[in-house]
Amino acid sequence: MSDKMHLKMTVNGKQEDLLVEPRELLIYVLREKLNLTGPHVGCETTHCGACTVELNGKSVKSCTVLAAQAQGAEVTTVEGLSTPDDLHVLQKAFREHHGLQCGFCTPGMITRAHRLLQENPNPTEEEVRFGIAGNLCRCTGYQNIVKSILAAAAEMNAAKEAAE
Amino acid sequence: MNDLTPTREERTAKLKGLGTSRKRVEDVRFTQGKGNYVDDVKLPGMLHGDFVRSPYAHARVKSINIDAAMALPGVIAVLTAKDLEPLSLHWMPTLAGDKQMVLADGKVLFQGQEVAFVVAEDRYIAADAVELVEVDYEELPVITDPFKALEPDATVLREDLEPGADGAHGPRKHHNHIFLWEEGDAEATNQAIDSAEVVAEEMVYYHRTHPCPLETCGSVASMDKVNGKLTLWGTFQAPHVVRTVASLLSGIEEHNIRVISPDIGGGFGNKVGVYPGYVCSIVASIVTGRPVKWIEDRMDNLMATAFARDYWMKGKISATKDGKITGLHCHVTADHGAFDACADPTKFPAGFFHICTGSYDIPVAYVGVDGVYTNKAPGGVAYRCSFRVTEAAYFIERMIEVLAIELNMDAAELRRINFIRKDQFPYQSALGWEYDSGDYHTAWDKALAAVGYDDLRKEQAAQVEAFKRGETRKLLGIGLTHFTEIVGAGPVKNCDILGMGMFDSCEIRIHPTGSAIARLGTISQGQGHATTFAQILASEIGIPADSITIEEGDTDTAPYGLGTYGSRSTPVAGAATAMAGRKIRAKAQMIAAYLLEVHDDDVEWDVDRFQVKGAPERFKTMAEIAYASYNQAIPGVEPGLEAVSYYDPPNMTYPFGAYICVMEIDADTGEHDIRQFYALDDCGTRINPMVIEGQVHGGLTEALAIAMGQEIAYDELGNVKTGTLMDFFLPTAWETPNYTTDHTETPSPHHPIGAKGVGESPNVGGVPAFSNAVNDAFRAFGLRHTHMPHDHWRIWKTANDLGLHG
Known part of the structure; x- marks a missing residue:
């Protein structure tokens, strides 16, 4: 064990001040210290993506990011995408198109999809498949996840057009 | 109105x-x-447990020194077999009538075996302490090949078993032998095969793999010493049985144990068994008086909990020269690893493998399964299948293909002329099952028509000619499968788990x-x-x-x-x-x-x-x-x-389906491209078509993984070569095709609403469909059978062995 360090970061819009060990992983701090249990641990080797969160506007696997690397950063987890009364289009689309089964990959998958659609608001099926290739799902075979994301993209684009 | x-x-x-x-x-x-998954459970004062695991596949444990670990601030306890022995918990019964070490008792028998359980204030300290436990091992000869395990002078693996004594399923014919389980009429089958016009023989290996749900296994035990109640949260596919087992093991009365399966992040059979981690979290909570959480990491999961398959299936199938099947003989050498911890109904040490006559009207058949100990992890779980049904379906669907080659006959036609006819249901199989219902011909014709089967065969033949002329390096494989499952265990009269009837x-x-x-x-x-x-x-x-x-x-x-x-x-x-x-x-x-x-x-x-x-x-x-x-x-x-x-169901149900995979294979790189996958399922009455379709997509993707690359591989020293998701293949969205689903509906006559179950069909039927596609692509070049998993290297090797690389 080494001396603890003072970590300041913004998580889901809220300023957090924490004492952490330099070796603590971001997923651990999110889950154990901030009680944000949406992101999950599936592999601890960056393969499965169940722990995906946004760090300064990029998707990261929080199981292999040190909490210290989030010093001063903006972090968004699935809990930050919506409120129970006002779900994100992606969350609704995943339900509508049966894009989840056991739900374990879902928070990471939706968080990744959320970022993907900001990077590419109008993706092709191929681009969606490539864009979520860092997130594994064992239940759905991806077909309905892809469908959910494409449907959400279409709905978000339609809403944007209507607003313009 | x-x-x-x-x-x-x-x-x-x-x-x-x-x-x-x-x-x-x-x-x-x-x-x-x-x-709310088990790792989300957080209790006041909760401690964290982690295992010291064996780096060796077979070794004596000469000593364990926990002093340095105990000296680390934040470490509360380090449990070894010696601590569990007074409670008689250093070993535990398995679901298969064997026993398994909870913590290493004098020796270890597979890499990753649990040796000591560290309990600490948090996960980081527990992980540090694991490194500080000093274990002195003396290496012993390692056996990873079940055939070598049965050689007369093979090293004795299970020294705890009395030599010559019967096992849970009858006589053991060798010190590394577990059981011989037989069904059918051996003599009549041999006679049918000996006198047959055509016989096809093949060794079909269904390799060792792992269910690998995205959530690993884990538990939280909380012993409340004030009111004497134990609460256990965990990844349990059978929470009530876990309560009964926990009571029998711990001596705590069953009414004082509450088992809770919270949300489970995928099971696929991985979470049926009882694992040392569950037991150790309970003991640690009793010892410390505080809640104890144990969550395995991915490497622990792949190395130690619940492999699946590992069946060497030697088959003989006989037929008349116009293709009517006359007999089926199968001998399985089943690698069960170090302890027989298969999750099967008690009376069925090889599960329902004897559904291996499949969808076909086969007059006589025999199956013999020899269970064998090796220095590999225990398990043998039903990875998205009903107790060895996927092995059975893979076996028969490969044998049909090999027989088609022997007969020089179209494999779709061979199936058609041997299907059990609709008017034969309820059908008594040669291996003792009563198939409740089915309409195979209708499903088959619908499937063949949907993919345009005849045109596909013409295209395939043209592509072979083009390949031979040097105009393409790609081959087309058409993978056919018609599977019959047996699910819904089961009638209490013959199905139980540890004595509990399977109602x-x-x-x-x-x-x-x-x-x-x-x-x-x-x-x-x-x-x-x-x-x-x-x-x-x-x-x-x-x-x-x-x-x-x-x-x-x-x-x-x-x-x-x-x-x-x-x-x-x-x-x-x-x-x-x-x-x-x-x-x-x-x-x-x-x-x-x-x-x-x-x-x-x-x-x-x-x-x-x-x-x-x-x-x-x-x-x-x-x-x-x-x-x-x-x-x-x-x-x-x-x-x-x-x-x-x-x-208590009067019978099991028999879902079936027709799957066709069209796959293009690059003979030079061994890469494959799935052009089309058509899956017709008949699961009787359909409760929620959306959910059924989702189950089929998911099961097919697991089948894709198993057939095309996923395996638990060992080297000759018993090291697990596929212990992380870097090496253990889980397909991404990029590698996974879109599937076309379809259905017929033949309700179960004995189920109150006619439903049959569907979750496992796509795994059971999908594996042979993918594998048959690979094999079929090379049929024109003389290939009879090549083993899974069909990763790029193995496909390239097949092409190379067939002389396709010039």
């Missing part, structure tokens, strides 16, 4: 009952990150205002029980599915059941749900008749109400009846509206 009166159709639609693609109720919390249960309470809660003995791991069981009930009792809460997994509240695996939830608990619903309806009928002031026999059920026969305008809805049951004194009828059903 007037225009505002809802029609019968409108009332039916409002229920969202059977056949509706009802959106899942689970998704609302899962999509918001508000699931299942449902308890329903109708609330005064007409909504309801139903609790079941099963537990969803992604199957969507909260959605679909409510649909069964909605159709039975006329209360909308949206007004029915489904609860599972808490042994203090749910009725006893054997859990969810082997596609048994719908066939068994689904049946219990329907039967409990019918009990509710029977009582409701009496109440309705009383309220309507007519005789019980003068009312009839209609969607959501009882109405007076011939006067449908006089009715009482189920909601009105429920209210009356709580607020009226009805002569001869107890107050309230509740029912419970424990359902």
Whole structure:
């Protein structure tokens, strides 16, 4: 064990001040210290993506990011995408198109999809498949996840057009 | 009635009952990150446990020094076998009648075996302490090949077993032998094969793999010493059985144990067994008086908990020269690893492998399975299949292909002329099963027509010619499969787990205002029980599915059941749900008749109400009846509206399907491209088509993984070569194709609603479809059979061995 360090970061819009060990992983701090249990641990080797969160506007696997690397950063987890009364289009689309089964990959998958659609608001099926290739799902075979994301993209684009 | 009166159709639609693609109720919390999985359970003062694991596959443990670990601040305890021995918990019984070390008792028998259990204030300290435990090992010779394990002078692996003594399933013929299990008529089968016009022989290996759900296994044990109650949260596919086992092992009375399966992040068979981690978390909580959490990491999961398959299946199939099958012989050498911890019904050490005559009318057959110990992890779980059914389906579907080659016959036609005909059901198989129902020819013709089979064969032939002319390096494979499953274990008369009959249960309470809660003995791991069981009930009792809460997994509240695996939830608990619903309806009928002031026999059920026969305008809805049951004194009828059903199925169910995979293979790189995958499933009555389709997509993707690259591989020293997701293949969205799903519907004649179960069909049927496609691509070049997994290297090697690289 080494001396603890003072970590300041913004998580889901809220300023957090924490004492952490330099070796603590971001997923651990999110889950154990901030009680944000949406992101999950599936592999601890960056393969499965169940722990995906946004760090300064990029998707990261929080199981292999040190909490210290989030010093001063903006972090968004699935809990930050919506409120129970006002779900994100992606969350609704995943339900509508049966894009989840056991739900374990879902928070990471939706968080990744959320970022993907900001990077590419109008993706092709191929681009969606490539864009979520860092997130594994064992239940759905991806077909309905892809469908959910494409449907959400279409709905978000339609809403944007209507607003313009 | 007037225009505002809802029609019968409108009332039916409002229920969202059977056949509706009802959106899942689970998704609302899962999509918001508000699931509650075992690692999300957090209790005051909770400690964390982690294992010291063996780096060796076979070694004596000469000494364990825990001093340095105990000296680390934050370490509370380090448990070894010596600490568990006074409690008789250093070994535990397995589901297969063997026993397994909880912590290494003098030796280790596989890499990753649990040696010591460290308990610390947090995970980081526990991990540090694991490194500080000093274990002195003396390496012993390692056996990873089950055939070598049976050589006369092979090293004795299980020194704890008395030499020459019988095992749980009869005589052991060698010190590394576990059992010989046989079914069928060996003599008649040999006779049929010896006198046959055509015989095909092949060794078909179904390699060792792993269910690898995205959530690993784990538990949280909390022993409350004040009131003597143990609460255990965990990744349990069978929570009630876990409670019984925990009671038998610990001596704590069963009423003082509460087992809770919270949300489970995928199971696929991985979470059926009882693992040392569960036991150690319980003991550690008893010892420390604090809650103890154990969560395995991915490497632990792949190395130590619950492999699947590892069957060497030597087959002989005989036929007349025009293709009518006359006999099937199969001998399996089954690698069970260091302990026989297979999760099978007690009387079936090889599960339901003897469904291996498949969809075919085979007059005589014999199966013999030799279980063997090796220095590999224990397990042998049903990875998304019903107890060795996927091995059986793979075996017969490969043998059919090999026989087609031997006969120089089209493999689709060979299947067609041997299918059990519709008029033969119920069908008695040569290996002792009674197939409840089926219509294979209809399904097969529909599948072949859907993919344009004849044109595909023409295209394939043209591509072979083009390949030979040097115009392409790609080959086309057409992978055919017609599988028959056997699911829904099972009749209590012959199916039990540790003596517990494999019934299942449902308890329903109708609330005064007409909504309801139903609790079941099963537990969803992604199957969507909260959605679909409510649909069964909605159709039975006329209360909308949206007004029915489904609860599972808490042994203090749910009725006893054997859990969810082997596609048994719908066939068994689904049946219990329907039967409990019918009990509710029977009582409701009496109440309705009383309220309507007519005789019980003068009312009839209609969607959501009882109405007076011939006067449908006089009715009482189920909601009105429920209210009356709580607020009226009805002569001869107890107050309230509740029912419970424990359902013992009279037979298993036999879902089937026709799958066709069209795959292009690059002979030079070994890469494959799945051009089309068509999956027709017949699971009887369809409860929720959306959920069924989702299950098929997922199961096919698991099959894709298994057939095309996923394996638990060992080197000759017993090192696990595929212990992380870097090496263990889980397909991404990029590698996974889109699937076309289709169905026929042949209801089960003995199931209350005719449903058969579907979750495992796509794994069972998918693996042979993918593998047959690879094999078929090379058929024109003389290939009979090549083993899975068909990764790029192995496909390249096949092409190379066939001389296709010039």
